[in-house]
Amino acid sequence: MGVAWLAGGVLIVALSIYGAVRVGSQVDGVNAGMSTDPSEFFSVVLDVFRGNLVWPATATLIGSGIGVVLAFFTVLVLMSKTAGKKHRTQVDWAARHMATSQELSQMRGKEAKQKAERLGVTDSFGIPVGALLAGGQKLFCSFEDMSLLLAGPRVGKSTSFVIPAIINAPGAVVTTSNKRDVLDATRGIRKDAGGRVWVFDPQQVAVEPASWWWNPLSYVTDDTKAAKLAQHFASGSSEVGARADSHFEPSGRELLAGFLLAAAIDNRPITDVYEWTTKPGDETAGDILMASEYALMAKSVQGATRLEHRERGSVYSTARRMASCLKDSTTLPWVNTTGPADKRPQFDPARFVRSTGTLYSLSKEGAGSAGPLVLALTAATVEAAEELAALSPGGRLQTPMLGVLDEAANVCRWRDLPDLYSHYGSRGIPIMSVFQSWSQGVGVFGKEGMLKLWSAANIKLYAGGIAEPEFLGMVSDLIGSYDRETTSASMNKGVRSTTSALKREKILDIAELATLPTPKKGRRTGRAIMMSSGARAAMLRTVPWFDGPKPLVEKINASIKDQQNGTPAPARSEPVRTGEPVLTSATVSAEGEQS
Ligand SMILES: Nc1ncnc2c1ncn2[C@@H]1O[C@H](COP(=O)(O)OP(=O)(O)OP(=O)(O)O)[C@@H](O)[C@H]1O
Ligand SMILES: [Mg+2]
Incomplete structure (x- = not known):
């Protein structure tokens, strides 16, 4: 040299x-x-x-x-x-053995734009996921791609993936979180785009006043939906990875489903459901169901009411634990009317999915959080989108609705997600689920379920910060191997000879994947591995919003500043009268003017 x-x-x-x-x-x-x-x-x-x-x-x-x-x-x-x-990092050399710009042509430029147009969106390339390291072209998921992002804490999940996805969404957006950062950064832009912003914040993660409410019982139109809602309460209230009791868990869930159905039929507030779980001998719910078309559900509830004392206590306490988020006083105004004078609009998922609004569902993590309600609201909205898709030409939404489940394992433990994943892609409901680790996902869906979700996602992203050898081994295997030329020299009777051989080695091993470089402002050092259907794994440079075009950065900073300047009103101004019927408040248009 x-x-x-x-x-x-x-x-x-x-x-x-x-x-x-x-x-x-x-x-x-x-x-x-x-x-x-x-x-x-x-x-x-x-x-x-x-x-x-x-x-x-x-x-x-x-x-x-x-x-x-x-x-x-x-x-x-x-x-x-x-x-x-x-801008160079220690893993960049590996990109030369990974997917080329040519292989990913459908995720960039003209081809990406054409695909977006075919899926009903003009002037869009899709959902941004970063830039290809080899070549620098920006890559986009299409509006029928289901993606799964795994990355450790503070490595740019929100800034490089979640925020860019939300601000580039063409239609309605449903998103979950346990922090206010994404809401703060995107709210201004989403509002300017014309849709209404709905922030569901029963635990005051963003200190948002309850200016609207959602009645979870409006979702319960029959016994199947009651069972689904009970399932959401069950999975949303359990600790991540906690083993469910194989006897009391299903019985408690069934009882809760019965109570939810009875309350919905009798037009009662959802708080009655929690109250019933505290009164093991009470026959009200059974009587309501007996007088309805759901005689079998009535028998199930009556059976639980008449169980032997100790067993009944356990079944009821299981149901009570599942519904415990309903007893929280700050939660009440979000799921209840405050009385006949309540003029607040009621969230209607069916109208929301026809709008270009944004629904932010926030909850703290852990047991006793509002997780079950966040999950129920998210699932109810996505299901409403699915119902609309079924009525739409080609069985897909005319304008795709984006779901971004940030902190999915903490606040949106949707047990059915692995089964539903591939299905939603073809309905125009692209979903990006975000996990901090593989084991977090296993805690929600079980090992099989997490593998199913992984396989169903046609875009799999890993952006570093995870130190789980089993998961990283799987990623390393999917990235593949290359033949490295090795040369060895030897001396024989004073004569030096060299031999060359090819040695098969992993393109990126577990240690390299565990220490994948993370983003630093203005340094372009963030790296992510993208595994997409039909192409080799690609090395991406992550593109955090704060390294984006200046006008966009200014808009996001303005949105963040607006949130900081805003002095939030108290969560509730008048006490909730839990005995009031819930369906008297007028449901307003999802495209309404407030936000
Ligand atoms: N406006 C900004 N300017 C510079 N750096 C920022 C800005 N906002 C966030 N960061 C930094 O970017 C990094 C990634 O943050 P981000 O919130 O995207 O991580 P995350 O993976 O979502 O973390 P978590 O698991 O805590 O949600 C952090 O180190 C953070 O400090
Ligand atoms: Mg985050």
Whole structure:
């Protein structure tokens, strides 16, 4: 390398001297016999040093000019080299063995745009996921891609994937979180885009006032939906990874489903459901169901009411634990009317999915959180989108509705998600689910379920920060191997010989994947691995919003600032009268003016 640099340097100096002498001789009218054949330039240079040619006075000026130009270009080259190094990371070399821009042509440029148009969205490339490291082209998921993102804490899940996805969504967006960062960053842009912003914040994660409410019982139109809602309460209220009791869990869930159905039929507030779980001998729910078309459900509830004392206590306490989020006083105004004078709009999922609104569902994590309600609201909205898709031409939404389940394992433990995943893609409901680790997903869906979700996702993303060898081994296997040429030297009777061999090695091993570089502002150092159907794994450079185009960054910063400036009103101004019927409040248009 050093020799090459030296030779290059000598050549440049020689060429400069040659140029200076040639032009200088002509200008000064000296060295008449000098060879003009360019191939003899070296002997001309030597003649200058031997004194066979005179050094023209103008040559000094010309030589200095050439020197300045050369120095300028050298500085430019060196600067670009250092700039390149600043953005380079220790895993970048692997990109040369991974997917090329050609292989991913359907995720970028014209092809991506055409696909978006085919799926009903004009002027869009899709949902941004980052830039291909080899080539720098921006890549986009299509509006029928289901994606799964795994990355550890603070490595850019929200800033590089969730926020860009939400601000680029063409229609309605449903998103979950346990923090207010995504809401703050995207609210202004989503509002400016024309849709209403709905923030469901029963635990005051973003200190949002309850300016609207949602009646979970409006979802319960029959016994199947009652069972589904009970399932959401069950999975949303359990600790991640906790083993469910195989006897009391199903019985408690069935009882809760019965109570939910009874309350919905009798037009009661959802708080009655919690109250019933505290009164094991109470026959009200059984009587309501007996008088309805759901006689079998009535028998199930009555059976639980008449169980032997101790067993009944356990079944009821299981149901009570599942519904415990309903007893929280700050939760009540979000799922109940505050009385006949309540003028707040009621959220209607069926109208929302026809709008370009944004639903942010926030909850803290852990047992006793509002997780079951966040899950129930998210699932009810996605199901409403599915119902609308069934009525739409081709069985898909005219304008796709995006679901971004950030912190899915903490606040949106949707047990059926692995089964539903591939199905929603074809309905125009692309969903991006975000997990902090593989084991977090296993805690929600079980090992089989998490594998099913992984397989059903046609875009799988890993953005670093996870140290789980089993998961990283799977990613490493999917990235694949390459043949590395190894050379070994040996001495035999004083004769040195070298042998070359090809050795198969992992493109990226577990250690390299565990330490995948994370983003730093202005440094372009974030890396992610993308595994997509039909292409080799690709190395992406993550593109956090704060490194995006200036006008967009300004808009997001303005949105964040607006949130900080806003002085939130208290969550509730008047006490909730839990005995009031819930369906008296007028349901307003999802495209309504407030936000
Ligand atoms: N406006 C900003 N400017 C510079 N850096 C930022 C900005 N916002 C966030 N970051 C940094 O970007 C990194 C990634 O943050 P991000 O919130 O996207 O991570 P995450 O993976 O979503 O984390 P978590 O698991 O906590 O939700 C963090 O180090 C954070 O400090
Ligand atoms: Mg986050």
